[in-house]
Amino acid sequence: MRKDDFKEFHGVTLVELLFAASILILLTLPIFRILSSGMQSSLYGMLQIETTSEARRILKQIHSDLKFITYRISSIDETVNVKPEQLIRWTSASSLPQVSYHFNSFSTKGEINDVINLPASSNDPARVYTSRITYSVVPNNDPTRPFFQLVRKEKFHPDSPLSKQFPNGVWEHVLSKRVNTFQIKLVSFEDQDKDKQYFFLVVLQLVDSLKSNFSASIVPGDQLKGKQTGVILADFHDVVFSDAFTLYWQNSSIVRNWYNIVEGEDLSLIPGVDLTE
Numbered sequence: 001m002r003k004d005d006f007k008e009f010h011g012v013t014l015v016e017l018l019f020a021a022s023i024l025i026l027l028t029l030p031i032f033r034i035l036s037s038g039m040q041s042s043l044y045g046m047l048q049i050e051t052t053s054e055a056r057r058i059l060k061q062i063h064s065d066l067k068f069i070t071y072r073i074s075s076i077d078e079t080v081n082v083k084p085e086q087l088i089r090w091t092s093a094s095s096l097p098q099v100s101y102h103f104n105s106f107s108t109k110g111e112i113n114d115v116i117n118l119p120a121s122s123n124d125p126a127r128v129y130t131s132r133i134t135y136s137v138v139p140n141n142d143p144t145r146p147f148f149q150l151v152r153k154e155k156f157h158p159d160s161p162l163s164k165q166f167p168n169g170v171w172e173h174v175l176s177k178r179v180n181t182f183q184i185k186l187v188s189f190e191d192q193d194k195d196k197q198y199f200f201l202v203v204l205q206l207v208d209s210l211k212s213n214f215s216a217s218i219v220p221g222d223q224l225k226g227k228q229t230g231v232i233l234a235d236f237h238d239v240v241f242s243d244a245f246t247l248y249w250q251n252s253s254i255v256r257n258w259y260n261i262v263e264g265e266d267l268s269l270i271p272g273v274d275l276t277e
Contacts, residue, residue, distance in 0.1 A: 043210055047232050051178065055206045055234040058150065058175050065133050066184070066200050066240040068106040073262040083274075084186060084198045087245060091272035097148060100136040101184050102272065104264035106244070107131040107154070107162065109171070114161045129157035130264035137182050147207055148179040157263055180207040181223045186275045199241045206234040 071082050088103040107115050107130065117127040134153040140146070153172040156163040163169035185201040205223055209231045224233055 044230075044232065047208060047210060048234075051206050051208050051232050051234045054176055054178075055204055055236050059202065059204060059236055059238050061152065061175065062135070062184075062202055062204075063238055063240050064108055065103075065105045066202070067242055068108070068244065069103050069200075069242045070106055070130055070244045070262055070264065071104060072264050072266065075261065082245065084188070084245070085274040085276050086267065087242075088184060088186070088200075088275040089267050089270050089272040090184075090275055091270075097137050097179070097181050097183075098139065099182070100134055100272075101275075102132060102134050102267060102270050104130045104267065105133045107156065107160075109154070110160075110162045117159070125261045127159075127261045127263055129160040129162075130262060131156050131160075131162075132265045132267075135182070135184070137179055140177055142177065147177070148182075149177050150175045150179045150182055155265070157265075159263070176206060178206045178208045180205045184275070186277050188277055198245070199239050202236075202238040202240065204234075204236045204238075208232045 069087055071080075071087060073080060088101055090099060090101045092099045106128070115129050117129070119126055132155040134151075134155070136151045136153065137148050138151060140149050151172065152175050153170060156166070156169045156171070158169060181203060182205075183201075183203040185203070186198060187201050188196055188198050191197050203223075207224065211230050224231075224235070
């Protein structure tokens with residue numbers, strides 16, 4: 001091979017290599033940014049759906065409990081004279097939103113025989129066992145979850161068969177670990193006949209984020225009024241009318257049928273105060 005033939009083949013200089021790499025980076029960097037932004041938006045969207053679904057699930061449980069809220073009826077001929085504010089007692093820790101709400105409600109768990117003690121004779125009254133429901137907002141010990149936990153506790157009546165199915169007769173589970181605020185309020189209004197009506201207003205706000213340090217700019221317990229950068233917000237309100245309460249509030253001397261006697265815990269023995277308007 002002649003010497004001149006080697007001149008047709010030559011390598012790439014360092015300057016040319018750096019120049020080509022720079023062009024490649026300039027061309028691919030926008031693509032990576034678009035992909036990264038799209039992935040980030042997708043993750044936030046999934047987290048938003050998860051947080052919203054969790055809030056809806058919690059509200060559904062609370063709505064069911066409050067709709068069947070009840071009180072003790074100890075005899076057949078007892079005239080029911082219930083004060084709305086005495087249906088729920090609440091206790092607060094050192095500061096809000098650490099709070100607990102206690103009330104009696106008809107249990108939605110179990111079979112009919114688990115909550116009703118049918119009489120041996122038609123002349124005897126039936127007894128309905130109610131559960132004491134407690135919703136508590138407590139600190140979260142997980143440092144990666146800087147907000148609060150919402151815990152639901154259902155204490156079954158000692159005579160109910162459901163009481164034997166759970167340790168100490170209590171069914172307890174955590175509903176959420178991203179609670180920012182939670183409240184149950186008693187609200188009244190006058191209808192068209194000038195009669196006073198009552199309902200419960202439930203306020204629930206869940207907060208989450210993909211950022212590990214997002215709590216630095218947000219104080220847990222301070223209800224957020226608008227969107228925050230990088231923060232997922234599920235802000236819900238619910239209005240609940242109690243069927244049993246409305247019935248006896250409007251008809252204190254109504255003739256009762258199969259649910260003649262309602263057995264439940266005496267809320268006045270629970271430390272705390274009555275719920276007020």
